[in-house]
Amino acid sequence: MGKTIAEKIFESHIVDNPCDDIYVIRLDAVFCHEITTPIAINDLVARGKDRIFDPSRIKAVIDHVSPAKDSKTAVQGKVLREWVRRHNIKDFFDIGRNGVCHAIFPEKGFARPGFTIIMGDSHTCTYGAFGAFAAGVGTTDLEVGLLKGVCAFNYPKTIKINVNGKIPSGVYAKDIILSVIGRIGVNGATNNVIEFAGPVVDTLSMDARMTLCNMAVEAGATCGICAPDLTTVEYLWGYIKDEYKTKQAALDAFKKFCPDSDAVYEKIIEHDVSKLEPMVTFGYRPDNVKPVREMEGTKIDQVYIGSCTNGRIEDLRIAAEILRGKRISDSLRGIVSPATPGIYRQALDEGIISIFLEAGFCVTNPTCGACLGMSNGVLAEGEACASTTNRNFIGRMGKGGMVHLMSPATAAATALAGYITNSTLYTGR
Amino acid sequence: MKNFTGKVLFLDRADINTDEIIPAKYLSENTRQSLKPYLFEDMNLKGFNNKKDIQGKSIIITRENFGCGSSREHAPWALEENGINLVIAPSFARIFKRNMFNCGMMAVELSPEIISSFFSIFSKRETGIETLFDESSFILKSGDIEESVNFEISEFDRALVTAGGWVDYADSRY
Numbered sequence: 001m002g003k004t005i006a007e008k009i010f011e012s013h014i015v016d017n018p019c020d021d022i023y024v025i026r027l028d029a030v031f032c033h034e035i036t037t038p039i040a041i042n043d044l045v046a047r048g049k050d051r052i053f054d055p056s057r058i059k060a061v062i063d064h065v066s067p068a069k070d071s072k073t074a075v076q077g078k079v080l081r082e083w084v085r086r087h088n089i090k091d092f093f094d095i096g097r098n099g100v101c102h103a104i105f106p107e108k109g110f111a112r113p114g115f116t117i118i119m120g121d122s123h124t125c126t127y128g129a130f131g132a133f134a135a136g137v138g139t140t141d142l143e144v145g146l147l148k149g150v151c152a153f154n155y156p157k158t159i160k161i162n163v164n165g166k167i168p169s170g171v172y173a174k175d176i177i178l179s180v181i182g183r184i185g186v187n188g189a190t191n192n193v194i195e196f197a198g199p200v201v202d203t204l205s206m207d208a209r210m211t212l213c214n215m216a217v218e219a220g221a222t223c224g225i226c227a228p229d230l231t232t233v234e235y236l237w238g239y240i241k242d243e244y245k246t247k248q249a250a251l252d253a254f255k256k257f258c259p260d261s262d263a264v265y266e267k268i269i270e271h272d273v274s275k276l277e278p279m280v281t282f283g284y285r286p287d288n289v290k291p292v293r294e295m296e297g298t299k300i301d302q303v304y305i306g307s308c309t310n311g312r313i314e315d316l317r318i319a320a321e322i323l324r325g326k327r328i329s330d331s332l333r334g335i336v337s338p339a340t341p342g343i344y345r346q347a348l349d350e351g352i353i354s355i356f357l358e359a360g361f362c363v364t365n366p367t368c369g370a371c372l373g374m375s376n377g378v379l380a381e382g383e384a385c386a387s388t389t390n391r392n393f394i395g396r397m398g399k400g401g402m403v404h405l406m407s408p409a410t411a412a413a414t415a416l417a418g419y420i421t422n423s424t425l426y427t428g429r
Numbered sequence: 430m431k432n433f434t435g436k437v438l439f440l441d442r443a444d445i446n447t448d449e450i451i452p453a454k455y456l457s458e459n460t461r462q463s464l465k466p467y468l469f470e471d472m473n474l475k476g477f478n479n480k481k482d483i484q485g486k487s488i489i490i491t492r493e494n495f496g497c498g499s500s501r502e503h504a505p506w507a508l509e510e511n512g513i514n515l516v517i518a519p520s521f522a523r524i525f526k527r528n529m530f531n532c533g534m535m536a537v538e539l540s541p542e543i544i545s546s547f548f549s550i551f552s553k554r555e556t557g558i559e560t561l562f563d564e565s566s567f568i569l570k571s572g573d574i575e576e577s578v579n580f581e582i583s584e585f586d587r588a589l590v591t592a593g594g595w596v597d598y599a600d601s602r603y
Contacts, residue, residue: 015603016602016603018584018585018588019583019584019585019588020583020584020585021583022583022585024599024603035456035457036456036500036501036502038459039459039461039502042459043596044596047596047597049596049600064456065457070457072457072458072459073457075459076457076459120500120502121500122498122499122500122524124500135524136500136524137500137524137527138500138501138502138505138524138525138527138528138531139502139528140502140528140531140532140594140595140596141527141528141531141595143596144595144596144599144600147596147599147600148599148600148603150599150603152527152585152595152599186444186494186497187443187444187493187494187497187520190494190497190520190522190523191523220494220497220522220523222523284473285444372448372453372456372499373452373453373454374453374454374456374457391448391498391499393446393448393449393471393498394448394449394471394473395448395449395452395470395471396448396453399452399471
């Protein structure tokens with residue numbers, strides 16, 4: 001019987017099968033940020049277990065509130081900083097060198113095909129874009145991951161989503177994933193991995209695949225996952241060229257993490273995007289999704305472009321192309337947060353930051369900040385934000401605020417118009 | 430082992446997310462105790478009052494996909510700090526369920542039909558649950574009405590509840 005990507009990775013990492021359907025697997029990497037890790041560190045210290053399994057497999061970043069906004073967030077940074085020094089963890093990205101975790105860790109080459117990765121963050125599913133089994137966990141699982149390099153999971157079941165057709169102009173990975181979540185619901189993939197496949201996924205860049213996988217958890221999935229291919233190899237090449245003589249050799253090695261043609265899936269969903277329109281959310285659930293056309297004219301107070309979903313260079317390029325030479329509406333404010341210093345630098349070099357500044361955007365440093373209503377763009381009661389982030393839960397961006405999730409193109413067009421609108425209004429395409 | 434017996438809070442909505450259970454702005458709190466007053470602060474449920482309605486309650490009965498969204502273990506902690514160690518629902522988000530058992534708490538699944546019948550029989554009345562952990566059963570009582578139901582949890586989850594959590598279990602084995 002053939003196997004899915006998740007099954008292949010999972011089976012090569014099993015350490016124990018304590019009972020039933022529960023498997024303890026070996027972890028290739030444990031990632032950390034300053035919100036969920038300090039409380040794990042403090043607990044390990046209190047238990048007399050201030051140890052880690054392997055400093056080279058642990059990576060840490062300060063990203064959620066950066067720089068610290070108050071004494072409490074300053075303490076979180078301090079606890080993390082002292083811990084990485086105490087344990088000689090070399091890959092630590094402090095203020096100035098830091099970016100949004102799910103953007104900076106891939107950029108540094110830490111997510112690889114076949115890897116098992118956990119992090120105390122639900123959007124850890126993003127790394128599946130590289131053909132990794134990557135799952136968000138809570139603090140206790142994180143503690144055990146740091147201490148022993150293992151984590152317990154149910155044996156993975158997989159839902160395959162074949163993305164077919166030809167992507168219409170003005171439609172992006174964000175629209176695809178919103179349409180998928182709208183179709184299967186916020187509970188549609190709970191306890192399953194979503195394997196994204198099909199001709200459309202094959203043509204997507206790594207940035208776009210990360211957008212897809214990032215929001216798999218919004219349908220309840222343990223992980224979103226894409227088969228590694230030449231696009232994956234090209235992205236990682238700078239980090240793996242010493243291990244493999246040629247790109248073809250790397251590709252051949254990664255083939256072992258591709259699904260078998262007779263793999264068994266929980267469900268296979270054919271998702272044709274040929275007639276897909278730009279999509280937007282309208283309520284407090286990520287599966288409350290409609291075409292932008294149906295929300296046309298909805299008044300907006302803030303536009304936010306950034307986050308682990310859509311704060312990468314491709315996203316900024318798409319938004320900048322729409323904003324070039326124009327000014328955003330006086331009726332709203334725009335905020336853009338390049339997700340890493342590398343992306344920020346690239347955007348500077350390409351003139352993208354100038355376009356945002358000339359359009360009237362506030363350009364902030366890389367941080368998660370506004371996405372979860374912690375800093376750098378929290379909403380007031382009754383305000384609405386057009387946002388490229390991943391969650392529209394009630395209160396998410398500030399108590400009493402409403403978040404409309406959308407692509408960077410739709411967000412940029414909305415910034416110009418002052419209300420929700422399609423980017424085709426400005427691109428003419 | 431924690432306490433799994435007491436009065437029930439009924440939350441009649443599916444897909445209650447962890448931002449509703451404990452808003453992100455409290456994730457900078459450095460102690461579990463400080464989360465206590467903020468449980469369900471942003472709850473989106475008509476007529477619900479997070480200060481009044483959770484008073485004296487130790488168990489939640491709710492609908493599908495409880496605990497979806499963020500991975501924050503602050504959600505089970507905020508429940509625990511308010512004396513709630515048991516949530517019963519037709520289904521849970523994966524990470525939330527793991528967090529509950531990892532903390533030695535319980536997230537128990539019963540069929541949607543049983544949950545619906547509990548809502549129709551008990552949700553408008555003051556109701557208590559007695560948990561018989563070794564027998565894997567709950568006894569619901571309200572006045573003269575009494576219903577008993579068996580539940581299933583994995584041997585692994587049972588071991589975590591008995592051991593008081595996953596850290597000690599894993600450290601001694603791996």
